[in-house]
Amino acid sequence: MRAMSVLAMVAMWIGGAAVCIAQDRLSMSQLVTPAQPVGRKTDHGTAVSSLPDGFEIELTGQQFRPLSQDRLLWDVDGVLVELQVLRKPAGASWSAQNVVRELEAATSARDVESVSVQSGEAARWIWSTADGTLGVASIPAGLLVIKVAGKASPGSAAARSYVKAMLLTLREPNVTRRAEAAPPSPEAGASLQGQLRLNSALFGEQYYAMLNSRLATATDKQLPTVIPLDPESLADFARWLLGLGEEFGVNVFDGRVAHAINLQAYDFATETFVYWDPWGKGSFLERGNNAAGVSARPHPTAPRQWLISFSELESVLYAILGSEHVLFDGLRLCTLSTASPQLAYDTYLELAKDKGAKSGKSNTVWLEGAARELYRVNRPNVAAALLAVRVTIDPKPLDRELVTMARSGGVDDMTAFVDTMQRGNRGAPPRRAQPQTAEAAQAAEFFEFFHLQQAQADPRSVTFRPRATQFAQRVKVVLHLGSDGIVTSRELAVRQSFIDDPAASRFAADITKSFIDFAVDSGDHQMVRPLLDEIYGGGSRRVAIPGALNSATQVPAMPSTGALTYRGARPAFSMTLPATQLNMRHEGNGEDAELIVTVSAR
Amino acid sequence: MDELSIPVVEALKAAGSNPLALAAFALLVGAMLVVALKVRRNKNLLESLEKLPEKDRLQALKLEMGAPRIKGGLSPEQWLRQNSRMYLLGGLVVLCVTVVVLASLFVSSMREKAQPSGVRIELLPEPPPPAPAAPSSAVRGAVVVPHLHAVAQSDGTPASTADTLQVTGSYGPEQIAEQKVPEQRVVVYQATLDKGVSRIKYSAPYLDLVQAGGPIEGFNNLGVPFRWRFPRLSVTVANNTSGVMVLSEARIEVLEAQPVNDVVLLVEDLPVERLVFRNEGWSDVVAPAVEFTVTDVQRDGDVSLFAPTPVVVELPTCSDRCEVALATHIPAALKNRDVVQVQGSIAYGAPTSRKTVRFKTRVSMQVRAAVGMPPTYTYDVLLNANQPRVIKQIGLAQKIPAGDSDHFALRLASDRTARYRLRMDFVTAGGTVMKGAEAWVEIFVPRTRAQFIQGG
Numbered sequence A: 001m002r003a004m005s006v007l008a009m010v011a012m013w014i015g016g017a018a019v020c021i022a023q024d025r026l027s028m029s030q031l032v033t034p035a036q037p038v039g040r041k042t043d044h045g046t047a048v049s050s051l052p053d054g055f056e057i058e059l060t061g062q063q064f065r066p067l068s069q070d071r072l073l074w075d076v077d078g079v080l081v082e083l084q085v086l087r088k089p090a091g092a093s094w095s096a097q098n099v100v101r102e103l104e105a106a107t108s109a110r111d112v113e114s115v116s117v118q119s120g121e122a123a124r125w126i127w128s129t130a131d132g133t134l135g136v137a138s139i140p141a142g143l144l145v146i147k148v149a150g151k152a153s154p155g156s157a158a159a160r161s162y163v164k165a166m167l168l169t170l171r172e173p174n175v176t177r178r179a180e181a182a183p184p185s186p187e188a189g190a191s192l193q194g195q196l197r198l199n200s201a202l203f204g205e206q207y208y209a210m211l212n213s214r215l216a217t218a219t220d221k222q223l224p225t226v227i228p229l230d231p232e233s234l235a236d237f238a239r240w241l242l243g244l245g246e247e248f249g250v251n252v253f254d255g256r257v258a259h260a261i262n263l264q265a266y267d268f269a270t271e272t273f274v275y276w277d278p279w280g281k282g283s284f285l286e287r288g289n290n291a292a293g294v295s296a297r298p299h300p301t302a303p304r305q306w307l308i309s310f311s312e313l314e315s316v317l318y319a320i321l322g323s324e325h326v327l328f329d330g331l332r333l334c335t336l337s338t339a340s341p342q343l344a345y346d347t348y349l350e351l352a353k354d355k356g357a358k359s360g361k362s363n364t365v366w367l368e369g370a371a372r373e374l375y376r377v378n379r380p381n382v383a384a385a386l387l388a389v390r391v392t393i394d395p396k397p398l399d400r401e402l403v404t405m406a407r408s409g410g411v412d413d414m415t416a417f418v419d420t421m422q423r424g425n426r427g428a429p430p431r432r433a434q435p436q437t438a439e440a441a442q443a444a445e446f447f448e449f450f451h452l453q454q455a456q457a458d459p460r461s462v463t464f465r466p467r468a469t470q471f472a473q474r475v476k477v478v479l480h481l482g483s484d485g486i487v488t489s490r491e492l493a494v495r496q497s498f499i500d501d502p503a504a505s506r507f508a509a510d511i512t513k514s515f516i517d518f519a520v521d522s523g524d525h526q527m528v529r530p531l532l533d534e535i536y537g538g539g540s541r542r543v544a545i546p547g548a549l550n551s552a553t554q555v556p557a558m559p560s561t562g563a564l565t566y567r568g569a570r571p572a573f574s575m576t577l578p579a580t581q582l583n584m585r586h587e588g589n590g591e592d593a594e595l596i597v598t599v600s601a602r
Numbered sequence B: 001m002d003e004l005s006i007p008v009v010e011a012l013k014a015a016g017s018n019p020l021a022l023a024a025f026a027l028l029v030g031a032m033l034v035v036a037l038k039v040r041r042n043k044n045l046l047e048s049l050e051k052l053p054e055k056d057r058l059q060a061l062k063l064e065m066g067a068p069r070i071k072g073g074l075s076p077e078q079w080l081r082q083n084s085r086m087y088l089l090g091g092l093v094v095l096c097v098t099v100v101v102l103a104s105l106f107v108s109s110m111r112e113k114a115q116p117s118g119v120r121i122e123l124l125p126e127p128p129p130p131a132p133a134a135p136s137s138a139v140r141g142a143v144v145v146p147h148l149h150a151v152a153q154s155d156g157t158p159a160s161t162a163d164t165l166q167v168t169g170s171y172g173p174e175q176i177a178e179q180k181v182p183e184q185r186v187v188v189y190q191a192t193l194d195k196g197v198s199r200i201k202y203s204a205p206y207l208d209l210v211q212a213g214g215p216i217e218g219f220n221n222l223g224v225p226f227r228w229r230f231p232r233l234s235v236t237v238a239n240n241t242s243g244v245m246v247l248s249e250a251r252i253e254v255l256e257a258q259p260v261n262d263v264v265l266l267v268e269d270l271p272v273e274r275l276v277f278r279n280e281g282w283s284d285v286v287a288p289a290v291e292f293t294v295t296d297v298q299r300d301g302d303v304s305l306f307a308p309t310p311v312v313v314e315l316p317t318c319s320d321r322c323e324v325a326l327a328t329h330i331p332a333a334l335k336n337r338d339v340v341q342v343q344g345s346i347a348y349g350a351p352t353s354r355k356t357v358r359f360k361t362r363v364s365m366q367v368r369a370a371v372g373m374p375p376t377y378t379y380d381v382l383l384n385a386n387q388p389r390v391i392k393q394i395g396l397a398q399k400i401p402a403g404d405s406d407h408f409a410l411r412l413a414s415d416r417t418a419r420y421r422l423r424m425d426f427v428t429a430g431g432t433v434m435k436g437a438e439a440w441v442e443i444f445v446p447r448t449r450a451q452f453i454q455g456g
Helices: A001-017 A018-024 A096-106 A157-167 A175-181 A192-203 A230-242 A308-317 A324-336 A341-354 A363-376 A381-395 A400-408 A415-429 A438-442 A445-449 A496-500 A505-519 A523-539 A559-566 B004-015 B019-049 B054-065 B074-116 B204-209 B447-452
Strands: A037-041 A043-052 A053-059 A064-066 A072-076 A079-087 A108-115 A122-126 A133-139 A144-148 A207-212 A226-229 A246-255 A258-267 A272-276 A305-309 A318-323 A452-458 A461-466 A474-480 A487-495 A542-544 A554-556 A573-575 A580-587 A594-601 B118-123 B150-153 B188-194 B195-205 B234-240 B244-257 B265-269 B274-279 B289-295 B313-316 B321-325 B340-350 B355-364 B377-379 B381-382 B390-401 B404-414 B418-427 B438-443 B453-456
Touching: A001 B150, A043 A072, A043 B390, A053 A072, A053 A144, A053 A157, A096 A133, A096 A144, A108 A157, A122 A157, A144 A157, A144 A230, A144 B438, A192 A207, A192 A318, A207 A230, A207 B150, A226 A230, A226 A554, A230 A246, A230 A258, A230 A272, A230 A318, A230 A324, A230 A554, A246 A308, A272 A308, A305 A308, A308 A318, A318 A324, A324 A341, A324 A542, A324 A554, A341 A381, A341 A415, A341 A559, A363 A400, A363 B150, A381 A400, A381 A415, A400 A415, A438 A461, A438 A474, A438 A487, A445 A452, A445 A505, A452 A523, A474 A505, A487 A505, A496 A505, A496 A594, A505 A523, A505 A594, A505 B453, A523 A559, A559 A573, A559 A580, B019 B054, B019 B074, B054 B074, B195 B204, B234 B244, B234 B390, B234 B418, B244 B381, B265 B355, B274 B289, B274 B355, B289 B321, B377 B404, B381 B390, B390 B404, B404 B438, B447 B453
Parallel strands: A207 A226, B195 B438, B377 B453, B381 B404
Antiparallel strands: A037 A043, A043 A053, A064 A072, A072 A079, A079 A144, A108 A122, A122 A133, A133 A144, A207 A318, A246 A258, A246 A318, A258 A272, A272 A305, A452 A461, A461 A474, A474 A487, A487 A594, A542 A554, A573 A580, A580 A594, B118 B150, B118 B234, B188 B195, B234 B404, B244 B390, B244 B418, B265 B274, B274 B321, B289 B313, B289 B340, B340 B355, B418 B438
């Protein structure tokens, strides 16, 4: 009998209050089940906590019966209770009071009461609806919504008292308890996430994983520091990194269990990986020790080292684990292997300034190794550019082998080649850009498309902002004028929060790309096109691995230094074009942080 | 003469078992023969002399005996009688010597009979590998494993058992994650004496738990499922003879072999994205049906917040591994969890004799890299459950001084879980076979570990 009444209440609940909310501005889809909830028994009932949403609340009652497989909906001593959260939209302004007022309106609230709490504690409200009683509390993630039905009549004193008692138990979740719940790693093995954290902590450098997208679990794929690749590309990328002289750890997975080994070298003559197995005796990849059927063989001379063919490792390679500099340097070289030598030279020269001792390998050694590998895979132009960077940062002469390689690639005089690279576009005489007045500039499609309207003007500059209020404070365009009224430089200021907001980043990228396209001289469009594609296209570009065994293999392209500056990963960027100079820099901190893009005539 | 020769021959045969006795016997026979001939001759001569005149008697004695020197005015008759008595005295001396020798041999023989050379075979108790609190693999402290002495003598007659419990060596190389295997899954061997026949059996609380229907909890699939080793027999050979004994061979005769066909179900803890049952028994898991729910990982005091939805999955008959892919059975609320809890029951077997085992375990939604080295289980003698009536010969070079004893161990292995009726005999360098007693020995071999059995 009681079960039937509860079922009836569930039906009423789903068809009643929920629809009320859905019909108004706050749609039902905005009220969601709290993330990763955990329940535990207490003296008086059950405590429910959610670490991601940042709350713990206690429900009084001895009989606690879950009613849904995916909602926090329970029968607690005959009372129907559901917990939901209304999360703050990322990057948007948020006022709990305003949202609560919207909720009140959406649920036809009666007898709204603010539950008095101590100063500094989360604000809490109660009101009655036609179907029950609602309790709402401010939590770090947004709002916690408690819906109660079946306690006396809807909105009765007893029901309100029940919700109020529950609201007063609201507190921060017990972080320690959650940490203890994690399985112990020594006996259970190290998860990919655990391995990345451990390596990052040990070496003081962020570690990432290139992940086999076909073998990977859904949970592993969603880790923030993994880059999924198809198995063929993953194995080829491992081969590529070894060719660059890197050594790194990999996880191998036979479909049942996984193991970690260190890849140490690659024999290109026999297409065989050389690895070290931490097992003192034998190897997981030896015949009979794995369910995948691969059969590594012992290295003929080196103890504890093993040999495995490319195809066999490809079948079990689960993840490549590497530091930021190892993996990203490998990706960047793939990206730049077909670029112009000048771009490669400029990029690596700039990156050389960043490389510190933590990279574990000096720039000189890395550049020489990378150049050798590029010569091996027949990329002589970029190889020569890398050697030019090497000579620029370290005047020590190249060894005979590298000189011979450079000559075979068409660079007979490295000193002259370095001079050419150093001069670059800066050495070339500037091409005169088309002069433009402020009025002419305003006539450009850019101003019209983004509804830019003049916000401020003085003799030396004219400032424009978008007409739409949600963008007006996020974007600013300034035309700097000379004494003759001719535009000397064009400037775009974009709030970094606008660029970072997942919901709005597309608009930020659109206006930045369009601004550069508008501001550079028409003759320079071709040269900035790759950068504009990167800014607007995000990280979706993929490039081939030079000299890959599988011709179809591709890896994500590394963003250029310009794109990294746009995303806030680098402080400044400068690009000298034949007619114009493009600069990007960051100014301000926190909410005021801005990206300033300036384009001026050379 | 023939009647006389039979006992002599028999006596010679009997005395032939001991060189000293043989020599003494020969000396006695020779001496008696000489004494008898001489006394008989003197008796005949004396009778003949008495028929002659008194004055001719000395001359006749000289002609017969060759110039005997008769002193002190003895008459020839008196000299002959004295000569016969001398022979009898000599014979008596030889007889006494022989009696002394035989008495010594008899005493020695009786002493050997009281302390015979023999073979004692017993289950060598081994401590389980160290528990987490005591991580060293060295043997320490008292051993509580029951034991048995299966004793055999060189003459095949049973002897009384002695309560000397020897512990030597260690449990063997530690296997991966073995220290974390709970006591429930520690396999021990116990021995009992049943009507004079020793019976050595394995046992583990977990095996009883599975038979009782569980509930079983997940085991670390990166490690070994059981703490177990092959049983080690302690063989003590005592040499109570007066000479050095050299054992050259042990012979194990498999009188009977009975494969043990059970299903020993385990459920893996933290397999990746699937529920995995391991069968360590040697019978297939017939038509398994798994009924389970997937929830958040629950510890003591935890409360499940979502209503579990039972899932029923029927699987084809499997041998050592039954798997249920979980991806489609994870509730939406538990998506993206690192680990989920799965509990329920598995039913298997023929329709008329289905068994059900309840289980509770965790399933990892992440790959965990940590698989350990494969285990190794060594042995001295490998028995085949499908090959009865075979004799396994083990070469030995066991040299045991007189009056001493020596001890060595034999680790018996089986290619699968089975029960054997065995007899272990020993052969000395001289070819003497020392017969051992029969024993029943049960040997436990987890099915998925059989591939790691290695000759010692």
